[in-house]
Amino acid sequence: QQQVKQSPQSLIVQKGGISIINCAYENTAFDYFPWYQQFPGKGPALLIAIRPDVSEKKEGRFTISFNKSAKQFSLHIMDSQPGDSATYFCAAKGGSQGNLIFGKGTKLSVKP
Amino acid sequence: GAGVSQSPSNKVTEKGKDVELRCDPISGHTALYWYRQSLGQGLEFLIYFQGNSAPDKSGLPSDRFSAERTGGSVSTLTIQRTQQEDSAVYLCASSSGIDEQFFGPGTRLTVL
Numbered sequence: 001q002q003q004v005k006q007s008p009q010s011l012i013v014q015k016g017g018i019s020i021i022n023c024a025y026e027n028t029a030f031d032y033f034p035w036y037q038q039f040p041g042k043g044p045a046l047l048i049a050i051r052p053d054v055s056e057k058k059e060g061r062f063t064i065s066f067n068k069s070a071k072q073f074s075l076h077i078m079d080s081q082p083g084d085s086a087t088y089f090c091a092a093k094g095g096s097q098g099n100l101i102f103g104k105g106t107k108l109s110v111k112p
Numbered sequence: 113g114a115g116v117s118q119s120p121s122n123k124v125t126e127k128g129k130d131v132e133l134r135c136d137p138i139s140g141h142t143a144l145y146w147y148r149q150s151l152g153q154g155l156e157f158l159i160y161f162q163g164n165s166a167p168d169k170s171g172l173p174s175d176r177f178s179a180e181r182t183g184g185s186v187s188t189l190t191i192q193r194t195q196q197e198d199s200a201v202y203l204c205a206s207s208s209g210i211d212e213q214f215f216g217p218g219t220r221l222t223v224l
Contacts, residue, residue, distance in 0.1 A: 006154075032211045043116070043203055043215035044155070089154060093211070098162060099145055099171065100213060102154040 004092050006103025013110050019077040021088055021106045026071065029095030035064065035075045036089045038105075044089060048075070080110045114138070116216035118204050124222045125194055133189045133219045137206030144187050145205040145213060146179055155203060161187065162209070194223045 005024045013019045023033075034049035050057045050064040050073065057064045063076040077084055087107050091100040117136045125131050137144050146158040157171035161181045172178070176194075181187040191198055201220050205213040 034212070036215075041217075043205075043217045046212055046214065049211065091155075098143065098160045098168060099147075099157040100155070101157070102147075104154040105152075 004090060004101050004103045006090050006106060008106060009104070010107045011109070013080045013108065015080065015082060015110055015112050017080050017110075019080045019084070019108055019110070020074055021090070021108070022072065022074045023090035023092075023103050024070075024072045025092050025101075027092070027095065027101075028071070030092040030101075031094035033064070033066065033073050033090065033092050034100070035062075036091065036102075038087045038089065047088075077108075080108075082110045082112050084108060085110050116204055116206050116214055118202075118216040118219050120219060121217065122220045122222075124224065126224050127196060128193055130190065130192045131194055131221065133191075133202050133221070135187045135189070135204030135206075135216060137185065137187070137204070138214060139185075140208065141206035141214075142184070142209045143207040143213075144181055145207070146187070146189050147203045147205065149201045149203055149218070151200075158189070158202075191221075194221075196223050199223045 035047045036044035037047045038044040048059050048062045052068050061078045066073045087105045089105045090103040093100045119134045142163045144161045147155040159179045160168040176192045179189045201218040203218045205215045207213045
């Protein structure tokens with residue numbers, strides 16, 4: 001009930017391509033779904049977040065797609081750049097919980 | 113403005129020693145979280161402070177782990193009698209109490 005499952009573990013994309021990372025959750029009480037970007041040696045940085053009352057949110061090259069009935073959400077990075085190479089984590093929280101439940105991360109490499 | 117700061121950035125200790133890790137949250141943030149990130153893993157919730165309420169300690173892995181938050185600001189995570197499996201990056205995050213959590217750079221703990 002508490003898990004957030006993230007895939008793939010690693011992803012290699014060519015510069016200019018689309019990177020897609022997927023997450024699935026079980027707890028229907030979750031009502032906040034952020035994505036974090038983490039560079040080596042740094043703390044995670046909030047990238048974009050969505051609530052279940054919308055199916056899509058876009059900020060620049062980053063888009064979250066949310067499917068409430070399937071309990072899935074995904075991050076799309078358009079026109080991927082080498083500078084996007086990092087580890088991406090999805091997370092969720094809601095209900096009685098104040099803390100975030102994280103997926104295990106996706107290591108993205110964008111090849112020039 | 114200043115973000116979340118953590119000290120020390122790196123800590124090497126011997127098995128059986130006690131360690132203290134410090135977190136300075138963003139000024140005015142009422143919520144403070146500790147997470148642990150083991151190599152290649154996602155972030156594991158440890159403990160959560162919200163204002164003057166009793167902390168949520170549900171994520172602490174053993175009674176060797178404790179944390180306090182003084183004056184609603186600075187927090188210290190203490191690990192007693194450290195074990196090799198405690199080696200990880202310990203991350204602190206703070207929040208204004210809504211949803212967004214802002215992470216510090218972490219403390220890398222190595223137990224020899």
